[in-house]
Amino acid sequence: MSIKKTIAVITLIIGSALSWPTEVKAIEFTQRTIHAALSVIPEYQEISAQQTHFSLLARIKLNPGWHIYWQNPGDTGDPTLLSYSDSPYYQLQNQTYSTPQKKTFNELITTYIHHQQLFIKTDFNLQDLNEKKSIPFHLALSYSACQHECFPETMYLDFEIPLSVKATKNPSYLEPAIMAENTFPLPLESTAFIEGQHISLEIAPEILQQCQQPEFISSHLKKSILADLPRTTIQDKNHLRIEFDEGEVPENMQGVLLCNTHAYALNPIVKPLPLSSESAPTKGLFYYLLTAFIAGLILNLMPCVLPILSLKALYLAQHKEQTSPLSALVYLTGVLCSFMVLSGILFYLRGIGAELGWGSQLQSPAFNLFLLLLFVLIFLNLLDKLQIPATFADKLHKFAGNQSFLTGFFAVIVACPCTGPFMGAALGYAMRENALIYFGIFLSLGLGYALPYVLIEMFPHRFLNFIPKPGAWMITLKRILALPIALTCLWLGWIIFNQLRPIPHQQEILWQPYNPEEVSQAIEKNEPVFIDFTAKWCLICLLNDKTALSTETFKHLANQNKIRLFKADWTNHSQDITTALKAYGRNSIPLYVYYPPQHSTPQFLPQVLTTEILKQTFK
Numbered sequence: 001m002s003i004k005k006t007i008a009v010i011t012l013i014i015g016s017a018l019s020w021p022t023e024v025k026a027i028e029f030t031q032r033t034i035h036a037a038l039s040v041i042p043e044y045q046e047i048s049a050q051q052t053h054f055s056l057l058a059r060i061k062l063n064p065g066w067h068i069y070w071q072n073p074g075d076t077g078d079p080t081l082l083s084y085s086d087s088p089y090y091q092l093q094n095q096t097y098s099t100p101q102k103k104t105f106n107e108l109i110t111t112y113i114h115h116q117q118l119f120i121k122t123d124f125n126l127q128d129l130n131e132k133k134s135i136p137f138h139l140a141l142s143y144s145a146c147q148h149e150c151f152p153e154t155m156y157l158d159f160e161i162p163l164s165v166k167a168t169k170n171p172s173y174l175e176p177a178i179m180a181e182n183t184f185p186l187p188l189e190s191t192a193f194i195e196g197q198h199i200s201l202e203i204a205p206e207i208l209q210q211c212q213q214p215e216f217i218s219s220h221l222k223k224s225i226l227a228d229l230p231r232t233t234i235q236d237k238n239h240l241r242i243e244f245d246e247g248e249v250p251e252n253m254q255g256v257l258l259c260n261t262h263a264y265a266l267n268p269i270v271k272p273l274p275l276s277s278e279s280a281p282t283k284g285l286f287y288y289l290l291t292a293f294i295a296g297l298i299l300n301l302m303p304c305v306l307p308i309l310s311l312k313a314l315y316l317a318q319h320k321e322q323t324s325p326l327s328a329l330v331y332l333t334g335v336l337c338s339f340m341v342l343s344g345i346l347f348y349l350r351g352i353g354a355e356l357g358w359g360s361q362l363q364s365p366a367f368n369l370f371l372l373l374l375f376v377l378i379f380l381n382l383l384d385k386l387q388i389p390a391t392f393a394d395k396l397h398k399f400a401g402n403q404s405f406l407t408g409f410f411a412v413i414v415a416c417p418c419t420g421p422f423m424g425a426a427l428g429y430a431m432r433e434n435a436l437i438y439f440g441i442f443l444s445l446g447l448g449y450a451l452p453y454v455l456i457e458m459f460p461h462r463f464l465n466f467i468p469k470p471g472a473w474m475i476t477l478k479r480i481l482a483l484p485i486a487l488t489c490l491w492l493g494w495i496i497f498n499q500l501r502p503i504p505h506q507q508e509i510l511w512q513p514y515n516p517e518e519v520s521q522a523i524e525k526n527e528p529v530f531i532d533f534t535a536k537w538c539l540i541c542l543l544n545d546k547t548a549l550s551t552e553t554f555k556h557l558a559n560q561n562k563i564r565l566f567k568a569d570w571t572n573h574s575q576d577i578t579t580a581l582k583a584y585g586r587n588s589i590p591l592y593v594y595y596p597p598q599h600s601t602p603q604f605l606p607q608v609l610t611t612e613i614l615k616q617t618f619k
Contacts, residue, residue, distance in 0.1 A: 027041075027042065027045045027170055027172065028040070028041050028172050029041075029042075029157055029159040030157075031155045031156070031157045032155075033145075033153050033155060034063075035062065035063055035066055035145035035151060035153065036060055036061065036062050036063070036066070036068070036143070036145055036153070036155075037060070037061045038058065038059070038060055038141055038155050038157065039058070039059045039061070039176075040056055040057070040058050040139065040157060040159070041056070041057045041058075041059070041170065041172050041173050041176055041177075042054075042055075042056055042057075042161055042170050042173065043055040043056070043057070043169070043170060043173050043177075044161065044167050044168060044169055044170055045161070045162075045168050045169070045170040046161070046162050046163065046164040046166075046167060046168040047126070047129070047135065047161055047162070047163050047164070047167055048163065048164060048165065048166055048167040049129040049130050049132070049163055049165075050129075051126055051129070051167055052125060052126050052127075053093075053123065053124070053125065053126065054090065054123075054124045054126055054161075055121060055122065055123050055124070056121075056122045056124070056137070057119065057120075057121050057122075057173065057176055057177060057180055058082055058119070058120040058121075058122070058139075058141070059117060059118075059119055059176055059180070060080075060114075060117060060118045060119075060120075060141070060143070061116070061117045062114075062115065062116055062117060062118075062145065063145075064116075065147055066115075066145050066146065066147050067113045067114060067115050067145075067146055067147075068080050068113065068114055068118065068143045068144060068145055068146070069100075069111065069112065069113055069114070069143070069144065069146075070097060070100035070112040070113065070114065070217070071097055071219055072112060072217060072218055072219055072220065072221055072222075072255075073111055073112060073113075073221075074109075074110045074111035074112045074229060075108075075109045075110050075111060075229065076109055076111055077111050077113070077144060077146070077150070078142070078143065078144035078150070078152055079142075079143075079221060080097075080114070080118065080141075080142070080143040081141070081142050081143075082095065082120045082122065082139065082140075082141050083139065083140050083142075084122065084137060084138065084139050085137075085138035085139070087135070087136070087137075088127075088128060089126065089127060089128055089129060089132065089135050090124040090125065090126050090127070090135065091124065091125045091127070092122060092123075092124060093123045093124060093125050094122075094123045095120060095121070095122050095123075096120070096121045096184050096185075096265070097118070097119075097120050097184075098114060098117075098118050098119045098120075098180070098183035098184060099183060099184065099185050099256060099258075099263040100112035100113060100114055100217070100256075101113055101114065101115065102215070102258065104520065104523075105520050106516035106517055106519070106520045107516055107519055107520060107580055107583055107584075108516065108579060108580065108583050110229055112217060113146075119176070119179070119180035119183055119184070121180060121184070129163060132163050133162065133163060134160040134161060134162045134163060135160065135161050135163065136158070136159075136160045137158070137159055137160070137161070138156075138157075138158050139156070139157050139158075140154060140155070140156050141154065141155045141156075141157075142154045184265070185256045185257075185263035185264050185265040186262065186263070186264050186265065187264070187265050188203065188204075188207065188257065188264035188265060188266055189204075189268075190202060190203050190266055190268040190269075191268050191269050191270075192253045192268040192269070192270045194249065194270060198241065198242070198243055198244075199241070199242040199243075199244070199249070199253065200235060200239050200240070200241060200242075201216070201239065201240040201241075201242060201253070201266075201268060202238060202239055202268075203238060203239070203240060203257075204238065205237045205238045207259070207264070208234060208237060208238060208240070209237075210259055210260055210262060211234065211240075211257075211259040211260060212260060213260070213601055214232050214233075214234065214240055214257060214258065214259050215232050215257070215258040216230055216232045216240065216242050216255055216256075216257050216258075216266070217229075217255050217256045217257075217258065218230060218250055218253070218254070218255040219254045219255045219256070220250040220251075220254070220255075222248060223248055224245070224248065227244075227245035227248045228245050230242050230243060230244050230248070231243045240257075252267070252270060253266060253267070253268045253270060254266065254267045285437055285440075288425070288426050288429045288430070288441055289440060289441065289444045290444075291425060291426045292423070292426040292427075292430075292441045292442075292444040292445040292448065293444045293445070293447060293448035294448060295423035295426055295445060295448065296423075296444070296445040296446060296447065296448025296449035296450075296451070297448045297449070297451060297452070298423075299423065299445075299448070299449050300449065300452055300453075325457070325458050327457050328453075328454045328455075328456075328457035328458045329454075330405050330408075331405065331408040331450065331453060331454060331457065332408065332447075332450045332454050333405060333408065334405035334406060334408025334409040334411075335408040335409070335411060335412055335446050335449055335450040336408075336443065336446045336447070336450070337405075337408075337409060338408065338409040338410075338411075338412035338413060338446075339412055339442050339443070339445065339446035339449075340439070340442065340443075340446075342412065342413075343438070343439060343442040344439075346587075347435065347438060347439075362495070362535075362537040363499075363535075363537075363570070363571065363572055363573045365496050365499045365500055368492050368495055368496050368499070368537070369496060371413070371492055372489060372492040372493060372496065374410075375485055375488050375489045375492065376489055378485055379482055379485045379486055379489060383479070383482055408450065411449075412446070412449070423445070423588065423607070424586050424588050424589075424591060424607055425585075425586075426441055426445065427441070427445075427586070427587055427588050428584075428585040428586040428587060428588075429441065429585075430442065431582075431587050491539070494536070495536050495537045495571070498536050498571060499536075499571060499572055510565060511532075511565045511566070511567045512564070512565065512566050512567070513566070513567060513569070514531065514566045514567060514568035514569070514574075514576065514577060514580070515566070515576075516576055516580065518566070519531065519564075519566055522564045522595075523595050526597055526598040527562070527563075527564050527597060528561055528562065528563045528564065528594070528595060528596055528597045528618075529563070529564045529566065529593075529594070529595040530558070530563050530564070530565050530566070530592070530593070530594050530595075531566045531567075531568055531591075531592070531593040531594075532545075532549060532565070532566070532567050532568065532590075532592060533568045533570060533577065533580075533581065533589045533590060533591035533592070533593070534567065534568065534569060534570065534589060534590055535569060535570040535571045535589055536569075536571045537571060538570075538589050538590060540590055540607065540608065541589060541590045544590060544592075544608065544609040547609070547610070547611075548609035548610055548611055548613075548614060549609065551611055553611040553614070553615070554611065554614055557614060557615065557618050561597075561618050563618070568580065570589055584602070584604070590607050591604070591607075592604065592605035592606075592607075592609065593605075594617055594618075603617065605617055
């Protein structure tokens with residue numbers, strides 16, 4: 001029990017002991033159905049005419065194995081609502097619900113529920129009680145009782161609290177009031193700054209230090225069943241960032257903050273966003289712009305990119321005297337145009353409701369066949385088996401800026417299957433933002449990707465002095481560089497074969513095909529779960545599989561820790577996998593997700609795996 005709750009309980013006990021008489025008749029009003037029992041316990045069994053405040057405590061007990069939903073059920077379910085009829089003698093001041101338990105089904109549907117029992121405390125302001133003998137109350141409790149099926153129910157209860165010269169405490173109130181106090185979220189002072197769909201919530205730093213994975217639950221129902229629940233992230237040491245879908249921002253920010261082992265009741269003061277960005281700092285945009293730029297630099301080292309960039313290396317070796325800033329800018333233009341075209345297509349598809357991820361064009365056998373034919377032509381040309389007619393070559397060179405533009409353009413197309421370090425998080429952030437931020441992230445990624453070869457072409461005397469003069473060695477170099485192109489052709493052919501005629505997996509350890517329901521069931525049983533989001537067109541995925549996931553070390557770790565292994569193969573389009581990636585804030589692979597035993601919060605592993613990383617994770 002926290003210090004604040006301990007003090008509150010002690011105060012309640014002392015106050016009750018001083019004010020309650022020893023011999024009074026306890027009162028409690030009850031109602032029940034076959035699934036639940038309702039008890040309403042008044043704070044006073046008799047009210048004085050001078051009294052201004054009064055509380056009723058409702059306790060809903062459920063049959064074993066059944067649950068009901070919180071006042072905001074989440075993605076599905078009916079809210080539990082306790083309402084009182086209007087009266088000239090009282091006004092409802094505040095209602096406090098027990099903190100709900102978060103449940104996630106199929107990794108996509110989030111609900112907030114109560115097992116066993118739920119307390120709802122209702123505070124009233126009293127008025128105009130003179131010459132009255134009693135105050136009548138009429139309440140209605142609506143909810144859905146769920147086990148394997150859900151049954152909507154409503155309970156009605158009418159009762160009266162008598163008036164007396166002197167108020168008399170109800171002895172039945174003390175014990176349930178103490179129990180309820182331990183289930184209620186702690187009150188927390190905060191300030192909310194609202195800007196469009198984003199809200200910056202200012203909270204005391206000592207509270208946020210306890211919150212490794214905070215989650216805000218609004219007390220207000222969602223306006224649209226298609227909208228996502230608000231997303232909560234730590235913005236800085238004393239600010240939370242809460243993101244709502246379009247049109248879902250509530251008029252006030254009343255709700256509950258789930259924070260590790262604690263829960264806090266929020267009803268913040270809402271203020272306009274300060275004019276100075278320093279008042280409500282955010283790391284979001286600039287952090288992810290830098291992350292995208294670094295990811296672009298690293299992308300040059302990924303195996304998907306090396307074949308096409310080998311052509312650029314060959315061109316630099318053959319024409320090192322002809323390199324120029326103009327050629328570098330043409331290459332940069334090709335890279336940026338390719339990024340903008342691909343990201344524009346994804347942005348359009350996102351706008352019309354389609355869910356596609358980065359590199360998903362390689363899920364199309366027709367697109368892969370086009371790439372295969374292109375690389376076969378390049379391979380034959382490198383072996384001097386396919387000479388391009390001089391007239392066509394001249395026109396191509398003029399259009400492509402001596403091949404720089406096309407090299408840059410196709411370098412991005414071929415790089416799509418690869419997602420290097422930092423890239424997945426940056427793209428996941430971009431997919432949730434508006435057009436300006438979205439295209440800014442992809443532009444930063446393209447600048448980082450193009451930078452190394454732009455620098456080489458702009459400053460050749462610093463990078464190319466070690467290359468000897470043109471000679472017979474260049475023919476040998478062409479033959480050598482034809483090898484990665486040949487391997488690319490074989491790889492594309494293998495992808496097309498698997499897409500058109502999938503081969504069932506034969507694993508030495510028990511990998512199961514990804515199934516959202518089975519994953520959810522395993523997590524609910526507190527079993528450790530590891531999910532491998534992969535595809536045959538993702539070379540980083542294949543590399544991780546050979547160097548980490550297919551090793552004897554991994555097999556031993558999986559068996560020793562009894563880890564449930566799920567393989568989400570995205571070689572062909574799968575809506576379940578696409579939706580799961582979105583739920584994890586990603587739209588690209590590889591992605592490795594681990595649920596430790598007795599934890600419903602996932603851990604994300606790096607995109608380049610080693611056996612040492614796996615050892616540390618499973619510990």
